[in-house]
Amino acid sequence: MALERWFRRQRPTRGDDDATPAGLWVKCSACHAQLYRKDLVAHLYVCKECGHHERMPVAARIAMLADEGSFEPWSGAVRPVDALGFVDVEPYAERLAAVQHKAGRPDAIVTGAARIEGERVALAVMDFQFLGGSMGSVVGEEIARAAERAGEEERALVMVAASGGARMQEGALSLMQMAKTTVALEHLASRRLPYVSVLTDPTTGGVTASFATLGDVIFAEPDALICFAGPRVIQQTIKQDLPAGFQRAEFLLRKGMIDDVVPRGELKRRLATVIGLLRAGGAAAPGALPAGA
Numbered sequence: 001m002a003l004e005r006w007f008r009r010q011r012p013t014r015g016d017d018d019a020t021p022a023g024l025w026v027k028c029s030a031c032h033a034q035l036y037r038k039d040l041v042a043h044l045y046v047c048k049e050c051g052h053h054e055r056m057p058v059a060a061r062i063a064m065l066a067d068e069g070s071f072e073p074w075s076g077a078v079r080p081v082d083a084l085g086f087v088d089v090e091p092y093a094e095r096l097a098a099v100q101h102k103a104g105r106p107d108a109i110v111t112g113a114a115r116i117e118g119e120r121v122a123l124a125v126m127d128f129q130f131l132g133g134s135m136g137s138v139v140g141e142e143i144a145r146a147a148e149r150a151g152e153e154e155r156a157l158v159m160v161a162a163s164g165g166a167r168m169q170e171g172a173l174s175l176m177q178m179a180k181t182t183v184a185l186e187h188l189a190s191r192r193l194p195y196v197s198v199l200t201d202p203t204t205g206g207v208t209a210s211f212a213t214l215g216d217v218i219f220a221e222p223d224a225l226i227c228f229a230g231p232r233v234i235q236q237t238i239k240q241d242l243p244a245g246f247q248r249a250e251f252l253l254r255k256g257m258i259d260d261v262v263p264r265g266e267l268k269r270r271l272a273t274v275i276g277l278l279r280a281g282g283a284a285a286p287g288a289l290p291a292g293a
Protein backbone atom coordinates (compact mmCIF):
# COMPACT_ATOMS: atom_id res chain seq x y z
CA MET A 1 0.00 0.00 0.00
CA ALA A 2 2.82 2.38 0.89
CA LEU A 3 4.44 1.59 -2.45
CA GLU A 4 1.21 2.37 -4.27
CA ARG A 5 1.02 5.77 -2.56
CA TRP A 6 4.61 6.49 -3.55
CA PHE A 7 3.83 5.82 -7.23
CA ARG A 8 0.74 7.97 -7.04
CA ARG A 9 2.81 10.89 -5.73
CA GLN A 10 5.19 10.60 -8.67
CA ARG A 11 2.48 11.19 -11.23
CA PRO A 12 2.97 14.43 -13.12
CA THR A 13 0.59 17.19 -12.16
CA ARG A 14 -1.02 18.07 -15.39
CA GLY A 15 -3.97 20.40 -15.91
CA ASP A 16 -6.29 19.62 -18.77
CA ASP A 17 -7.47 23.10 -19.37
CA ASP A 18 -6.42 26.66 -18.87
CA ALA A 19 -9.39 27.09 -16.57
CA THR A 20 -7.97 24.54 -14.15
CA PRO A 21 -4.26 25.28 -13.81
CA ALA A 22 -2.43 22.52 -11.99
CA GLY A 23 0.58 24.42 -10.74
CA LEU A 24 3.36 26.44 -12.25
CA TRP A 25 5.26 23.46 -13.61
CA VAL A 26 4.17 20.58 -15.83
CA LYS A 27 5.99 17.51 -17.02
CA CYS A 28 6.27 16.75 -20.72
CA SER A 29 4.37 13.50 -21.22
CA ALA A 30 7.04 12.28 -23.71
CA CYS A 31 10.48 13.30 -22.36
CA HIS A 32 9.33 14.12 -18.79
CA ALA A 33 11.20 17.45 -18.83
CA GLN A 34 9.93 19.95 -16.28
CA LEU A 35 8.34 22.79 -18.21
CA TYR A 36 7.23 26.15 -16.94
CA ARG A 37 3.52 26.15 -17.57
CA LYS A 38 3.42 29.65 -19.05
CA ASP A 39 6.22 28.71 -21.45
CA LEU A 40 4.36 25.61 -22.58
CA VAL A 41 1.21 27.63 -23.24
CA ALA A 42 3.24 30.29 -25.09
CA HIS A 43 4.79 27.51 -27.22
CA LEU A 44 1.34 26.26 -28.26
CA TYR A 45 1.58 23.28 -25.87
CA VAL A 46 4.65 21.95 -27.69
CA CYS A 47 7.55 20.78 -25.48
CA LYS A 48 10.56 22.93 -26.25
CA GLU A 49 12.89 20.14 -25.13
CA CYS A 50 11.68 17.31 -27.39
CA GLY A 51 9.02 18.86 -29.64
CA HIS A 52 6.24 16.63 -28.30
CA HIS A 53 2.78 18.03 -29.06
CA GLU A 54 0.66 17.93 -25.91
CA ARG A 55 -3.12 17.94 -26.24
CA MET A 56 -4.45 21.45 -26.53
CA PRO A 57 -7.54 23.08 -24.96
CA VAL A 58 -10.23 24.21 -27.38
CA ALA A 59 -9.95 27.92 -26.56
CA ALA A 60 -6.19 27.88 -27.16
CA ARG A 61 -6.70 26.03 -30.44
CA ILE A 62 -9.19 28.60 -31.69
CA ALA A 63 -6.94 31.46 -30.58
CA MET A 64 -4.05 29.83 -32.41
CA LEU A 65 -5.89 29.30 -35.72
CA ALA A 66 -8.37 32.17 -36.03
CA ASP A 67 -7.27 35.69 -36.89
CA GLU A 68 -7.55 37.86 -33.80
CA GLY A 69 -11.15 38.77 -32.99
CA SER A 70 -12.52 36.92 -36.03
CA PHE A 71 -14.12 33.92 -34.32
CA GLU A 72 -17.92 34.03 -33.93
CA PRO A 73 -19.39 30.94 -32.27
CA TRP A 74 -22.23 29.03 -33.94
CA SER A 75 -22.50 26.02 -31.63
CA GLY A 76 -23.96 25.80 -28.17
CA ALA A 77 -27.71 25.90 -28.80
CA VAL A 78 -28.19 22.13 -29.08
CA ARG A 79 -28.01 20.13 -25.86
CA PRO A 80 -27.57 16.37 -25.51
CA VAL A 81 -30.32 14.19 -24.06
CA ASP A 82 -30.07 10.81 -22.37
CA ALA A 83 -32.47 9.05 -24.75
CA LEU A 84 -31.58 5.55 -23.56
CA GLY A 85 -31.55 6.24 -19.79
CA PHE A 86 -28.01 4.86 -19.90
CA VAL A 87 -26.28 3.90 -16.68
CA ASP A 88 -22.78 2.45 -16.34
CA VAL A 89 -20.82 3.27 -13.17
CA GLU A 90 -22.93 6.42 -13.01
CA PRO A 91 -25.98 7.66 -14.94
CA TYR A 92 -25.10 9.30 -18.28
CA ALA A 93 -27.24 12.32 -17.37
CA GLU A 94 -25.19 12.94 -14.22
CA ARG A 95 -21.90 12.39 -16.01
CA LEU A 96 -22.99 14.88 -18.69
CA ALA A 97 -24.07 17.50 -16.18
CA ALA A 98 -20.72 17.34 -14.38
CA VAL A 99 -18.64 17.64 -17.53
CA GLN A 100 -20.88 20.38 -18.96
CA HIS A 101 -20.38 22.35 -15.77
CA LYS A 102 -16.61 21.92 -15.96
CA ALA A 103 -16.32 22.68 -19.67
CA GLY A 104 -18.87 25.48 -19.77
CA ARG A 105 -20.39 24.10 -22.97
CA PRO A 106 -23.13 21.56 -23.72
CA ASP A 107 -21.02 19.04 -25.64
CA ALA A 108 -17.65 18.05 -27.05
CA ILE A 109 -17.39 20.50 -29.95
CA VAL A 110 -17.18 24.19 -30.71
CA THR A 111 -18.03 25.52 -34.17
CA GLY A 112 -18.10 29.02 -35.56
CA ALA A 113 -17.16 31.46 -38.28
CA ALA A 114 -13.58 32.65 -38.45
CA ARG A 115 -10.84 33.93 -40.71
CA ILE A 116 -7.52 32.15 -41.11
CA GLU A 117 -4.99 34.61 -42.51
CA GLY A 118 -7.94 36.33 -44.12
CA GLU A 119 -9.56 33.18 -45.58
CA ARG A 120 -13.22 32.93 -44.58
CA VAL A 121 -13.82 29.59 -42.91
CA ALA A 122 -16.17 27.64 -40.72
CA LEU A 123 -14.02 26.29 -37.92
CA ALA A 124 -14.96 23.21 -35.87
CA VAL A 125 -12.81 22.10 -32.93
CA MET A 126 -13.44 18.93 -30.94
CA ASP A 127 -12.82 18.85 -27.20
CA PHE A 128 -11.07 15.68 -26.05
CA GLN A 129 -11.47 16.73 -22.43
CA PHE A 130 -15.25 16.45 -22.81
CA LEU A 131 -16.02 12.72 -22.42
CA GLY A 132 -13.03 11.83 -24.57
CA GLY A 133 -14.26 14.00 -27.45
CA SER A 134 -16.82 11.29 -28.12
CA MET A 135 -19.31 11.81 -30.93
CA GLY A 136 -22.89 11.76 -29.74
CA SER A 137 -25.96 13.25 -31.40
CA VAL A 138 -24.96 16.83 -30.58
CA VAL A 139 -21.42 16.58 -31.95
CA GLY A 140 -22.81 15.10 -35.18
CA GLU A 141 -25.55 17.71 -35.41
CA GLU A 142 -23.15 20.62 -34.82
CA ILE A 143 -20.79 19.32 -37.52
CA ALA A 144 -23.68 18.87 -39.95
CA ARG A 145 -24.98 22.38 -39.22
CA ALA A 146 -21.51 23.88 -39.56
CA ALA A 147 -21.00 22.15 -42.92
CA GLU A 148 -24.41 23.30 -44.18
CA ARG A 149 -23.90 26.87 -43.01
CA ALA A 150 -20.40 26.90 -44.51
CA GLY A 151 -22.06 25.95 -47.79
CA GLU A 152 -24.65 28.71 -47.53
CA GLU A 153 -22.04 31.33 -46.61
CA GLU A 154 -19.46 30.13 -49.17
CA ARG A 155 -16.89 29.29 -46.51
CA ALA A 156 -14.25 26.58 -46.44
CA LEU A 157 -14.61 24.14 -43.55
CA VAL A 158 -11.71 23.41 -41.21
CA MET A 159 -12.19 20.57 -38.75
CA VAL A 160 -9.79 19.93 -35.87
CA ALA A 161 -10.56 16.37 -34.75
CA ALA A 162 -9.74 14.84 -31.37
CA SER A 163 -11.90 11.94 -30.32
CA GLY A 164 -12.13 8.55 -28.70
CA GLY A 165 -14.85 7.68 -31.25
CA ALA A 166 -18.59 7.19 -30.97
CA ARG A 167 -20.26 7.93 -27.63
CA MET A 168 -21.24 4.57 -26.23
CA GLN A 169 -23.85 6.06 -23.89
CA GLU A 170 -25.92 7.12 -26.91
CA GLY A 171 -25.78 3.73 -28.62
CA ALA A 172 -27.07 3.60 -32.19
CA LEU A 173 -27.92 7.31 -32.10
CA SER A 174 -24.20 7.96 -31.86
CA LEU A 175 -23.35 5.66 -34.78
CA MET A 176 -25.93 7.43 -36.96
CA GLN A 177 -23.82 10.59 -36.73
CA MET A 178 -21.26 8.95 -39.00
CA ALA A 179 -23.80 8.94 -41.82
CA LYS A 180 -25.20 12.36 -40.95
CA THR A 181 -21.84 14.13 -40.97
CA THR A 182 -20.83 12.36 -44.20
CA VAL A 183 -23.98 13.51 -45.99
CA ALA A 184 -23.50 17.10 -44.75
CA LEU A 185 -19.95 17.09 -46.11
CA GLU A 186 -21.20 15.81 -49.46
CA HIS A 187 -23.40 18.87 -49.59
CA LEU A 188 -20.35 21.07 -49.02
CA ALA A 189 -18.40 19.22 -51.71
CA SER A 190 -21.27 19.65 -54.19
CA ARG A 191 -20.81 23.40 -53.77
CA ARG A 192 -17.11 22.93 -54.49
CA LEU A 193 -16.01 24.40 -51.18
CA PRO A 194 -12.82 23.09 -49.56
CA TYR A 195 -12.92 20.88 -46.50
CA VAL A 196 -9.62 20.53 -44.65
CA SER A 197 -9.37 18.05 -41.81
CA VAL A 198 -6.71 18.29 -39.08
CA LEU A 199 -6.21 15.09 -37.10
CA THR A 200 -4.82 15.63 -33.60
CA ASP A 201 -3.92 13.19 -30.87
CA PRO A 202 -5.98 11.05 -30.60
CA THR A 203 -8.43 10.66 -33.49
CA THR A 204 -10.03 7.24 -33.31
CA GLY A 205 -13.11 5.07 -33.81
CA GLY A 206 -16.20 6.31 -35.62
CA VAL A 207 -14.75 9.80 -36.01
CA THR A 208 -11.80 8.43 -37.99
CA ALA A 209 -14.25 6.26 -39.92
CA SER A 210 -16.38 9.22 -40.97
CA PHE A 211 -15.88 12.98 -41.25
CA ALA A 212 -12.29 13.18 -39.96
CA THR A 213 -10.83 11.29 -42.91
CA LEU A 214 -13.07 12.79 -45.61
CA GLY A 215 -11.09 16.01 -46.00
CA ASP A 216 -10.07 17.21 -49.46
CA VAL A 217 -6.76 17.66 -47.68
CA ILE A 218 -5.96 15.82 -44.46
CA PHE A 219 -3.26 17.12 -42.14
CA ALA A 220 -2.16 15.52 -38.90
CA GLU A 221 -0.10 16.77 -35.98
CA PRO A 222 3.23 15.04 -35.25
CA ASP A 223 2.97 11.69 -33.45
CA ALA A 224 -0.84 11.87 -33.26
CA LEU A 225 -2.54 8.50 -32.77
CA ILE A 226 -4.95 8.01 -35.66
CA CYS A 227 -6.85 4.75 -35.89
CA PHE A 228 -10.17 2.95 -35.87
CA ALA A 229 -9.37 0.25 -33.32
CA GLY A 230 -6.37 1.08 -31.12
CA PRO A 231 -3.01 -0.72 -31.27
CA ARG A 232 -3.66 -2.70 -28.08
CA VAL A 233 -6.92 -4.12 -29.45
CA ILE A 234 -5.24 -5.08 -32.73
CA GLN A 235 -2.23 -6.62 -31.00
CA GLN A 236 -4.45 -8.72 -28.74
CA THR A 237 -6.58 -9.80 -31.71
CA ILE A 238 -3.88 -10.80 -34.18
CA LYS A 239 -1.37 -11.77 -31.46
CA GLN A 240 1.55 -10.26 -33.34
CA ASP A 241 3.99 -7.49 -32.52
CA LEU A 242 3.12 -4.27 -34.32
CA PRO A 243 5.72 -2.17 -36.16
CA ALA A 244 7.22 0.83 -34.38
CA GLY A 245 5.11 3.96 -34.68
CA PHE A 246 2.08 1.93 -35.80
CA GLN A 247 -1.00 4.16 -36.30
CA ARG A 248 0.94 7.33 -35.59
CA ALA A 249 0.73 10.29 -37.98
CA GLU A 250 4.14 9.70 -39.59
CA PHE A 251 3.33 6.01 -40.19
CA LEU A 252 0.01 6.92 -41.83
CA LEU A 253 1.73 9.53 -44.01
CA ARG A 254 4.08 6.84 -45.34
CA LYS A 255 1.07 4.61 -46.02
CA GLY A 256 -0.74 7.39 -47.91
CA MET A 257 -3.67 7.79 -45.54
CA ILE A 258 -2.99 11.45 -44.80
CA ASP A 259 -1.54 14.27 -46.91
CA ASP A 260 1.02 15.71 -44.52
CA VAL A 261 2.23 15.90 -40.94
CA VAL A 262 2.26 19.55 -39.95
CA PRO A 263 3.94 20.89 -36.79
CA ARG A 264 1.54 23.01 -34.78
CA GLY A 265 3.52 26.20 -35.25
CA GLU A 266 3.08 25.94 -39.03
CA LEU A 267 -0.53 24.81 -39.05
CA LYS A 268 -2.25 28.17 -39.49
CA ARG A 269 -0.08 29.19 -42.43
CA ARG A 270 -0.46 25.79 -44.09
CA LEU A 271 -4.24 25.87 -43.69
CA ALA A 272 -4.43 29.35 -45.21
CA THR A 273 -2.19 28.28 -48.12
CA VAL A 274 -4.11 25.13 -48.94
CA ILE A 275 -7.51 26.83 -48.67
CA GLY A 276 -6.27 29.66 -50.87
CA LEU A 277 -5.03 27.19 -53.49
CA LEU A 278 -8.25 25.17 -53.48
CA ARG A 279 -10.31 28.34 -53.72
CA ALA A 280 -8.17 29.66 -56.57
CA GLY A 281 -8.66 26.37 -58.39
CA GLY A 282 -12.39 26.87 -57.94
CA ALA A 283 -12.72 23.30 -56.82
CA ALA A 284 -12.18 21.07 -53.87
CA ALA A 285 -10.73 18.42 -56.11
CA PRO A 286 -9.25 15.54 -54.12
CA GLY A 287 -5.69 14.78 -55.22
CA ALA A 288 -5.32 18.07 -57.07
CA LEU A 289 -2.52 19.24 -54.82
CA PRO A 290 1.04 18.02 -54.76
CA ALA A 291 2.14 16.68 -51.37
CA GLY A 292 3.47 19.46 -49.17
CA ALA A 293 1.73 22.23 -51.08
Ligand SMILES: [Zn+2]
Residues within 6 Å of the ligand: 028, 029, 030, 031, 032, 033, 047, 048, 049, 050, 051, 052
Ligand atom coordinates in the same frame (compact mmCIF):
# COMPACT_ATOMS: atom_id res chain seq x y z
ZN1 LIG B 1 9.36 16.81 -24.06
